[in-house]
Amino acid sequence: MAIIIALCVLLRAGSGDVHAAPIVPAYSSFPGTNTKVYLDFDGDFTDSYAGKVPGLTPAYSIDADTANFSATELSNIEKIWQSVAEKYSPFNVNVTTVDPGNENNYETMRIIIGGDGAWLGEDAGGVAALSGYMNPAFPNRGFVFPGHLANGNPKYVAESAAHEAGHAFGLKHQSLYDASRTKIAEYNPGDSSKAPIMGISYASQRALWWRGSSTDAATLIQDDLNLLSIFGTQRPNFGYRADDHGSTLTAADPLAVDANFDLLGHGIIERMTDLDYFSFTTPGGVANLVADVAPFGAMLDLSMSLYDASGTVLATSATDSLGERITYALDPGTYRIGIASTGNYGDIGQYFIAGSAVPEPGSLAAVLLLVTPLFCRRRGR
16 A cells, blocks of 8 residues: 655646446445545546556456456445445445545545556555545545455455545554564554554454554554544544444334344444443343344454343353354343443444344244244245
8 A cells, every 4th residue: 555645745636537437336335424435446537646647547347347347346346335334434424436526625535446556656555645635735536456456356455445545534554663663564564353454454354443653653653543533624524423322221222123023233333432222122032132243344343232121231242253142031021232342442333233032932922923924924034
């Protein structure tokens, strides 16, 4: 990954869609919000960028055909979008594949994804202007080069796109220093478990926003979340999303429960201290509850607890896995589920609740379930 330091060069960009472009599926993570990260997969023409000439950037492709998307390429595009959307899910940011029609400061950051970036003259996964999102002297665009990322590997492309957007929002690199405070790596590689988004995270299970030594000096600590969550003149309309679910047991939001006693829910842990509570009612039986993280690019490591109506903890699951499962025999009544972060830095992001509260065999609810006409029951279970 590479960065153009805003204070060193004046960037100028011009563009126009003067080429035939394949159709990109329309995805948006937070429709209606002001700040957008536009993932541009269908090609671009930029005449000048940092004194260089990108020219025509082809559409994202893993083969020689850049005029059409294969089934694999469409699947990759969805995974890339999901992963970048996960990275920005705690914030007032819409990660989208739909062209917003502008590249206005404080509104749109465009990430052009295609080609190998030979025009840049260096082996890089991507490039963006530091603070381009809010600096009128720099373009609100960056580039990601799938040709240098294992032929468009969706994990690598997504990590690079989130990284370059981070530069546009004002983040510098997370670097690595030795005991004498000498820089030994421009990009902090973390470990196999987790690594900084603003370092190099291709080989890690999770890429996270980080608090650590910045590229400027070992003693200059960059708190990514603090910078990204600043709401004001530098990043108007930005900041953390509003809490999406009740944060106390009494404010728990009801889970959807269908005729088969299946439970469904979704939410976001916006901050490490966030707690989300849900309620559900069961006629009694064995509850099988699963809370899972985002399917691609997950940041969150969650814990889950089950409570009775009085608020007593019945069970808690906080294993080494990112998601958790609870199985518990319940009497008839109303119960609550609590979802929390493990509390480590960067443990934020989306989660999905699924499961069931199945009545015991022979109970009235179970008998009613058995005689429910087939056409009234959900298929494919």
